[in-house]
Structures are given as C-alpha cells and as structure tokens.
Amino acid sequence: MTVRPDYALSRARYTPFLFTVVGSERSDAENSGEDIIVLTALARLGIDPWEEAARLAVLPRLEAAQSLAATFINLPDTRWAQGDATGAARRIVDTLPPLSHRPPPPLGSGLFLTWRFWAAAGVLALVALNYMVNRA
Template sequence: MTDSPVLNPHPREFERFLYASVGEDRNGYIVTVLSALARLGLDPWNETADLVSLGRDGARARLGALLARFRDVPELASDHGRIARHLSQLLPESRPSGSLKRAVTTAAEGSPGKSAAILPVLGILFVLFQIFMVGGSGSGE
C-alpha cells in the first residue's frame, strides 16, 4: 500500500529533519525542530523548503539564527551553533523540486478542490440527519 498524499501531504524528505530533537525544554520534554519552528510562529514545512533551497551553509546560518531566538530549550542559549550544524546535516541533499515546493505550498494552504467540497457535503449530511431524526419520531397518530 502506498502512502497517500491526502493523508500526509507533506514531503517525506523533510521528516528526518523536522522530527529531530533540538533538546529538552524546562519541563524535561524533548522539543523537535517541527515544534520549535511552530513555536516561533513559522510554518515548519515551508521553512524547511526554504532552508533546503539555501544550501548547507546558508541553512546552517539561518537555522542558527532561528534557534538563537528560541528560548524554550535552555541548552540552545549556549550551543545553538553546534545544534544548527548537526541539524543542517539532516536536511535533504537536493534543492526542493517544483513538485516538492508545490506539495509544501498545497499542504500549507490546503487543497482547494477537496476542502471546498467538504463543507457542502457536511451541510447536506447534517440536513439529512435532521430530517431522519424528526421524521423518525413522528407524531404517533
């Protein structure tokens, strides 16, 4: 069975990087790159695509600057450069292709064809459910 892009529209090439640890937070929980980027108000998949497009050195510099801003993991205050260097090695080798960028953009924006159809279908199902419930109880005459 193949992986469905509907269930996981994000590029698989990013998973090793995004699910890597940046350290423990003050409560002792492991914080991933995905979580750190999200807590900084960034879209993790778009940011990863941008990092890949910068190449290793550019990605390491950008990632170091981002990790320096992240205050939830005390270890990053003094060691963000080393951690950024390690994490940049986990990024995919090649620059994101057009289809990879589209996958990231589509995932971030939502798939317009499918999501636009969901609300009307849910509305129709709701109305049918209401008709069934009211019609099923009847007046008893």
C-alpha cells in the same frame, strides 16, 4: 480527487529534518526536560515548519545552519549559547534532503497536462500520417 498540498508526499522528504530533536526544555519550563523537535520549535515561533524546511533545503548548508541557529536562539523556554545553537543547527541541517533532488510534481498534475505528452502525441500522429500517405 486532488490531494491538498499540505498532505502531498513531496513534504515527506522533510520528515527526518522536522522530527530531529533540537534539545530539551529548561527545568523551570512547563514541560521541563521534554525533548523539543524541529517541528515543535518552528511552530512555537509561528513559522510554518514545512515552508521553512523547503526554504532551508535550497540554501547552502552553512547558510541554512546559520539561519536555523538564529531561529533556535529565539526559542522560548530554552537556553542556548550561540555555539550550542550553531552546532545543533549544523547537525540538524544535515538531515535535509540533498540539493540535487527535485521535488516530485504535485499529485494533481496528470500525464495529459504535460507538454511532453502532447509533443509525443503530435510526433506519433505525424509519423502515422506519413506512413498512410506513403503507403497509398
């Protein structure tokens, strides 16, 4: 069974980022005083949270923080000063996975589909064939 990319474990590495509290709703908002997490903030703006997390994760941290701060400024039912949004964004961007980590391969790809497997199988076949020829 193939796991849909939406549910793949490679997205779990963004969990600390997506569930970090951004701030609270204004007191005159419908859900006054409730905490807003990154996932909620991005979804309210019509941005796919996992795609945005993946996009920000490959950017330099300062650039990612600036981009995220610009996003926070547009968030409805909140009030942000530019400095507040930038400070929060810098703190939140630090929860993204480090750049050195490559995402794991999709769960649908198997061992038999990789070129490394077939290269190793070919080398082993040549070694076995050489052994049999020299033994005869």
